[in-house]
Amino acid sequence: MEAYLFDWLNLFFRWFHVITGIAWIGASFYFVWLDLSLREPPQWKKDQGIKGDLWAIHGGGFYEVAKYQAGPPAMPKTLHWFKWEAYTTWLTGFALLSVMYYWGADQYLIDPQKMALGQWQAIAISLAFLGGGFVLYEALLKSPMRQSPKLFAALLYAALVAAAWALDQIFSDRAAYLHVGALIGSIMAGNVLFGIMPAQRELVRAVQAGETPQAHFAELAKLRSTHNNYFTLPLIFIMISNHYPMTYGHEQGWLVLALIGAISAFARHYFNLKHQDNHQPWILVVAALALFLLIGWMVPKPAEPLAANTERLNQSQALALVEAHCTACHAEKPSHPAFNAPPGGIALEQWSQVEANAARIIPALRTGYMPLGNTSGMTDEQRSQLIQALSSE
Ligand code: HEC
Known part of the structure; x- marks a missing residue:
């Protein structure tokens, strides 16, 4: 009975998580595309304070989108916010993590060949890792480090690779991958909750008060959303990787993850540039080549011939x-x-x-x-x- 309930909870939260994840990443892809696809408006729109103009056709209708330089002259009656997609994705993800890896710790989280942890020990390590990783990211973001976004990105990447390696020593291969994904997902949802939303509230407040919004809110929110943008492809890979034991089950699974993460984030860069009419197809070529090299390196070794004294089984x-x-x-x-x-x-x-x-x-x-x-x-x-x-x- 317990196993039956486990399967249903697992299915329910996974299903829910995928739906909310599609809504979140879908909206995020859409707005990244939207923002980068805005073009210079005609003069009469500029006179109204509009800085970006965009037309689209979808589902049988024309849509006209205008992005304001500062804010609209008056607050519209209905303003749509995008936050619950992110929050519900995190909540359902955490519920799924709890069912699968905490309730099912003996099957999915713990690998006694690596570390013979008890269920509660393993759960405590998992929570400490996720909480600690999240706090570290927030602390780095508030340090002077954020003034150099490239250095920040390199450090973030190195820290995640180190985490993948460490997790690989502690948990089952599959749980190690999943924890890197859970940390990235938590950082992303935290970026919405602690950075992007406050910046938007500040924007609304300033427009209502007829003031100029304080720049530092927007700057930090921009850095956070850039991170979220580059995190998406690696994160989706981790979500589906559990169907592919050749990835996480590889002898150097953490390295495979580090390489696929770098390659997919680099491929994302191509699309970010392309939306701005900056075509750099070499990026995709390099990403594809790197992937082929990785595939070649990962080819499974042929079965070791049996030692002479080992019995062949009938x-x-x-x-x-x-x-x-x-x-x-x-x-x-x-x-x-x-x-x-x-x-x-x-x-x-x-x-x-x-x-x-x-x-x-x-x-x-x-x-x-x-x-x-x-x-x-x-x-x-x-x-x-x-x-x-x-x-x-
Ligand atoms: C403790 C329970 C358990 C034992 C023992 C076990 N398995 Fe599994 N096996 C699972 C679970 C759970 C899955 C599904 C994992 C998943 O959801 O991807 C699985 C999946 C598989 C798959 C599919 C992998 C894939 O995705 O391609 C194969 C093949 C397999 N097991 C073979 C074996 C063999 C062979 C043995 C014995 C040497 C074995 N299993 C022992 C629980 C077990």
Whole structure:
């Protein structure tokens, strides 16, 4: 029953999180595009205080957008704010993190081969990491560091790479990736709550009072939204990476994350420039080349030949190995209490099922991803034996 409830909560928050995430990132992409696509307005609009002009067609109608130099002459009756997309994305993300990695800590957060943490220890480390990372970012942002945005960005990147490495030593590979994403997402939502919203409130206040808004609010908000802009592609990669054990399960998973993060943020740069009519296609070419190099470097090594004294397994011995290390979870009716249905839809109760899934089992074994948590203590030799039994078919 508990496992059944776990699955539903997991599904519900994941679904909700994806919906709010689309709304947030979608609105953010739209406004970045909008801002960079504004053009010089005709004189009569300039006379009204408009500095940016834009026309669009969508869904069967023309839209005219005007961006004011300072503020409109009078406050409009209805002013739309964009904040709940960000807040609900964070809230649902945190709920999903709590269900999957805190409630399901033994399966998803803790890797006893790396650190044999208890559930509450692991949760405390996770919360301390997220809280500490967030406070560090806010502190850096308020330091003189922000005067040099490029240096700031480099430091931020280095800090995140260091965090990815450290997390990789503590948590399961998958949880390590997810925590980098959770920190980035928290920083992004914090940027909205603690920087962008106050700057907008100041803008509204100044317009209402007929004053010029204080510049420092806007400057800081700009830096924060630039960070958010470059964070989006790496963050979305982390969100979907849990379907690809070849990434986080790689021996140097943290390095793979660092490289994919850098490549995707660089690709984002192309679009930021393009919206301003500054076409720099070489950026995409370099990003694609870097990705190809990475793919080449990550090619899995061929299975190690079995040591001379290692026994080659026949079919029933190989199946016995699967039964010892996999079938508690991978069965139509799993005996493992955390599962209610075969995880990943993969049941491994008969040899034909094992064979049919060989293409996914081999990488899962080779990367050490499976058996999940390895509580049954599968040895490297047993892994090689099973891979061998599946490869020689
Ligand atoms: C403690 C439970 C557990 C054990 C034991 C276990 N698995 Fe899994 N396995 C899972 C879960 C959970 C998933 C789904 C992970 C996810 O959501 O991506 C999974 C996914 C998989 C996948 C799909 C991976 C992919 O996404 O391509 C394969 C293949 C697999 N397991 C093989 C095995 C093999 C082989 C063993 C035994 C050597 C094993 N598992 C042992 C829980 C387990």
